[in-house]
Amino acid sequence: xxxxxxxxxxxxxxxxxxxxxxxxxxxxxxxxxxxxxxxxxxxxxxxxxxxxxxxxxxxxxxxxxxxxxxxxxxxxxxxxxxxxxxxxxxxxxxxxxxxxxxxxxxxxxxxxxxxxxxxxxxxxxxxxxxxxxxxxxxxxxxxxxxxxxxxxxxxxxxxxxxxxxxxxxxxxxxxxxxxxxxxxxxxxxxxxxxxxxxxxxxxxxxxxxxxxxxxxxxxxxxxxxxxxxxxxxxxxxxxxxxxxxxxxxxxxxxxxxxxxxxxxxxxxxxxxxxxxxxxxxxxxxxxxxxxxxxxxxxxxxxxxxxxxxxxxxxxxxxxxxxxxxxxxxxxxxxx
Numbered sequence: 458x459x460x461x462x463x464x465x466x467x468x469x470x471x472x473x474x475x476x477x478x479x480x481x482x483x484x485x486x487x488x489x490x491x492x493x494x495x496x497x498x499x500x501x502x503x504x505x506x507x508x509x510x511x512x513x514x515x516x517x518x519x520x521x522x523x524x525x526x527x528x529x530x531x532x533x534x535x536x537x538x539x540x541x542x543x544x545x546x547x548x549x550x551x552x553x554x555x556x557x558x559x560x561x562x563x564x565x566x567x568x569x570x571x572x573x574x575x576x577x578x579x580x581x582x583x584x585x586x587x588x589x590x591x592x593x594x595x596x597x598x599x600x601x602x603x604x605x606x607x608x609x610x611x612x613x614x615x616x617x618x619x620x621x622x623x624x625x626x627x628x629x630x631x632x633x634x635x636x637x638x639x640x641x642x643x644x645x646x647x648x649x650x651x652x653x654x655x656x657x658x659x660x661x662x663x664x665x666x667x668x669x670x671x672x673x674x675x676x677x678x679x680x681x682x683x684x685x686x687x688x689x690x691x692x693x694x695x696x697x698x699x700x701x702x703x704x705x706x707x708x709x710x711x712x713x714x715x716x717x718x719x720x721x722x723x724x725x726x727x728x729x730x731x732x733x734x735x736x737x738x739x740x741x742x743x744x745x746x747x748x749x750x751x752x753x754x755x756x757x758x759x760x761x762x763x764x765x766x767x768x769x770x771x772x773x774x775x776x777x778x779x780x781x782x783x784x785x786x787x788x789x790x791x792x
Contacts, residue, residue: 460576460601462569465554465562466505468497477543483551487606487744491540491547504552504568508788510537511577517556529577536577539788546785548606584656584687585629587642587649593632594641594648596708597678600630601645602770602781605744612744618773619737621716624756625768625781626701626731627692628684631657635670635677636708657683660698669726676708679722682731684757694759701731703770716774731770732756738771751782765790 470484474491483492485505497503511527512518512535521535528534540547554562557571569575593599605612632643642649642657651658660683661667670677685691685698705714705722714722716736723730734756741747755766768783 459569460509461507461567462510462574462576463504463506463552463572464568465564465566466503467564468499468501468503468551470499471497474543474545477545480542482545482547485549485551487604487609487612488548489546490549490551491542491545492551497551502554502562502564504554504556504572506537506550506552506572506574508537508539508548509577510550510569511535511575512537513573515573521550527577530580534575534577538791539785541789546789548785548788581629581644582687584654585644585683587644587647587655587657588652590641590648590650592648593643593646594634596636596711597632597634597643597680597706598713599645600632600680600704602779605747605771605780605782608780609744612740615778616740616742618778619739620735620771620773620778621733622735622738623703623730623770623772624732624734624766625770625783626682626684626755626757627689627764627767627787628682628701629688630680631660631683631700632678632680633661633666633670634679634708635667635673635675637676638671640667640670656687656698660700664700664728666728669728673726678704678706678708679728680704680706692764693755693757694762699729701729703731713776715776716772734769740771747782748785751784752786753784 466485468483472482474480474482479494480491481494482489483497511529514533518535525535527536537550630645634641642661649655679702681700681702683700684693685695702723705719751768753766755764758764765787766784767787768781770781772779
């Protein structure tokens with residue numbers, strides 16, 4: 458399922474920003490964003506565009522040129538990022554619903570395509586891009602957890618469940634699978650042909666992932682974060698590349714392994730998994746407190762520097778609850 462970047466929302470709250478006369482902060486679901494004073498009131502309908510939205514160059518969005526103009530490949534547009542204005546974190550953009558030119562909208566409706574919005578993707582190094590074999594396999598889910606801010610309606614229910622907390626690493630997503638005798642390698646969106654110089658394939662061969670998955674005698678996929686030299690600026694100062702896994706998917710059953718079963722599988726295969734911070738974590742009272750908890754030093758920080766962790770992934774043992782919490786400090790430091 459493609460990420461919903463722009464949707465119809467109702468403004469939950471509007472509050473003043475201390476010391477600011479012309480702006481205030483609106484709350485939409487679990488998101489906070491700065492708006493012009495008096496522009497919206499609680500209960501108003503609006504279009505909410507999430508961070509990572511890449512808005513097209515049209516007259517409607519020209520007001521974003523000074524702050525948000527970027528190129529993605531050969532495509533020009535306006536990228537929405539996390540900002541801090543007068544000390545207030547601001548994430549996303551609110552637009553009036555009349556921008557839909559009379560379209561009869563419904564609460565929660567996805568209007569991403571109607572506005573010509575796509576997801577901003579950073580350039581992929583040639584060593585990671587590889588040669589496309591095909592689209593991402595339909596028998597494996599893509600690796601894209603929902604952000605907790607979009608699950609504010611379920612938050613109180615989540616608080617009653619003890620959860621595993623793992624660190625979200627700053628790298629590049631990879632999926633390896635064994636199915637009916639065939640081994641496959643996938644980036645976030647594509648399956649890749651085997652080659653000598655592709656990093657995803659080189660790591661697979663180095664760690665003997667084809668042999669280890671085949672030895673299980675079942676159809677299975679493992680998903681992880683590729684980190685190291687040539688990937689996201691190598692924040693952990695590693696030599697070479699490696700992968701830390703966070704998912705295992707039973708292809709025949711069409712379901713993820715539970716967290717205990719996943720961790721046991723990693724031990725059996727002698728593969729590394731992402732750092733586990735807690736196994737019986739209870740969520741704090743508010744999403745704001747959870748966002749603060751997500752900030753901190755990465756456990757893989759090298760000895761001579763502090764690396765801000767990207768955030769956390771929180772899951773119940775049975776995986777019925779699963780979401781990510783991205784550190785605002787990390788987002789503010791993004792290029």
